[in-house]
Amino acid sequence: MHIIKKSLQLCLFGCMALLAALHAQASMPKAAEPKHLTVYMEQIIGDGSYRNFKNAQELNRVSAWIREQMRLFGIPCQYQNYKVNDEAYRNVVCSLKTAHAGKVIVGAHYDVFEQSPGADDNASGVAGVIETARLLAAEKARLKKSVDFVFYTLEEPPFSHTEDMGSYVHAKSIEKLGDNIQGIYILEMIGYFDQNFVQQYPAGLKWFYPSHGNFIAAVGNLQSRELTAGYCSAMKSLNLLQCERLISPSFVQHMDFSDHLSYWEFGLPAIMITDTGSYRNRNYHSEQDTLAGLDTGKMAQVVNGLVNTILSE
Structure with a gap:
């Protein structure tokens, strides 16, 4: 009788462990697909017509493709149109709405x-946002807030750090939402990793961060430090790519080179998730910035960390 009782206890414990494992597995969102990221980037880069400010037709092609791709996920989008020097440009703003008041x-x-060609800068970031949207749309019932996915134009020179940046136009348009904005995540170059490359840093930072180029960085300011902590914690808990936090005042050189700065200027909590750009990628702003240099497997890990961060908030 004792042996039977012992066997039943072991079976019960085993069944409970199995059920717990199955529950944990069921609660995990689907993972990002590297092959999806490749296809997205191929579509963004297109046939070689450079998507710069002088080529509005190509910018419009890309923005129209983004809008259609998001529609396929069941996420409606609208264009945010504005003019610079009598030329029309547009952001793409897509909304995954829930019944909750908060928004990221x-x-x-x-x-x-x-x-x-801009594979890393910034087809990689755009592809990451699109794949994040696909995964969160499938997990909409679990979201505790609404999510807007925004694709900006005119981030690059000669419009960097001006009010003509697409992100500045968008930030200004949502300024009055204030506390409803719980976090802003900017994906800026997320595809270049090199274990053997000696990572570069702004002056003074190399003593505090890894010497290799095989990590993702979460850059924030004091207001957004909890966002950087949350993202890196998600990456660590899921045993994903190494994540490093940098809490930076906006005057640190090149730490304000992306769209997160536009939101900082309106007092909104924003972080940049990045492979560190020109501090690592030797192809930065050159004709060699192609898909061949990117690691879509690690890009997928970056996306998985972001999806889990948003779902857990």
């Missing part, structure tokens, strides 16, 4: 610098 924003710019 996930964004990336889709234009390029001059005649660069």
Whole structure:
């Protein structure tokens, strides 16, 4: 009788462990697909017509493709139109709405610098936002807030750090929402990793961060430090790519080179998720910034960390 009782206890414990494992597995969102990221980036880069400010037709092609791709996920989009020097440009603003009052924003710019293919800068970020949208749309019932996915134009020179940046136009348009904006995540170059490359840093930072180029960075200011902590914690808990936090005042050189700065200027909590751009990618702003240099497997890990961060908030 004792042996039977012992066997029943072991069976019960085993069944409970199995059920717990199955429950944990069921609660995990589907993972990002590297092959999806590749297809998205191929569509963004297109046939070689550079998507810079001088080529509004190509920018319009890309923004129209983004809008249609998001529609396929069941996420409606609208264009945010504005003019610069009598030329029309547009952001793409897509909303995954829930019954909750709070909102987070996930964004990336889709234009390029001059005649660069812009695979890492910033087709990688745009692809990451699109794949994040696909996964969160499938998990909509679990979201505790609404999510806007925003694709910006005119991030690159000569419009960087001006009110003509697409992100500045968008930030200004949502300024009055204030506390309803719980976090803004900007994906800026998320595809270049090199274990053997010696990572570069702004002056003074190399003593505090890894010497290799095989991590993702979450850059924030004091107001957004909890967002950087949340994202890196998600990456660590899921045993994903190494994540490093940098809490930076806006005057640190090159730490304000992306769209998160536009939101900082309106007092909104925003962070940049990045492979560190020109501090790592030797192809930055050149014709060599192609898909061949990117690691879509690690890009997928970056996306998985972001999806889990948003679902857990």
